[in-house]
Amino acid sequence: MAFFRPRVSREAEVRYHADQEISKSFPEMLDKARQAERTLRDLRAATADEIELLGAGRAFDQALTEALRAAEAGQRATFGVKSYDDRIARRKAKATPAGSMWTAEVERLRTMREDNRMWGIPRLPRPVPTIV
DSSP states (O other), X not given: OOOOOOOOOHHHHHHHHHHHHHHTTXXXXXXXXXXXXXHHHHHHHTTOOHHHHHXXXXXXXXXXXXXXXXXXXXXXXXXXXXXXXXXHHHHHHHTSHHHHHHHHHHHHHHHHHHHIIIXXXXXOOOOOOOOO
């Protein structure tokens, strides 16, 4: 008697190939994020006004978000096609050297993005409404 082991779903294969394509742009997206960070740091060092810092902070946030999406796609693609359907396969793949490298990179980018959202984007003061 032969045991049949089902293959992964067609949807998982499609998502896997899409993630492979998206992850190819990761180095380019990371360079854009580094350039945006450099611009933001230069503006801070030059004591630029709040409007310029706001624009640079938002540009850095957008660049980090794009790099994070590419890194997450690379992480999922590294985990393999079975990990899209099976959480156990995902956990096992996370323990491999390549999987842990991508997981660390994703966490680093998430932390940078949250730090930028908390402290890097200046909040413009809004006028306090007067009570009549």
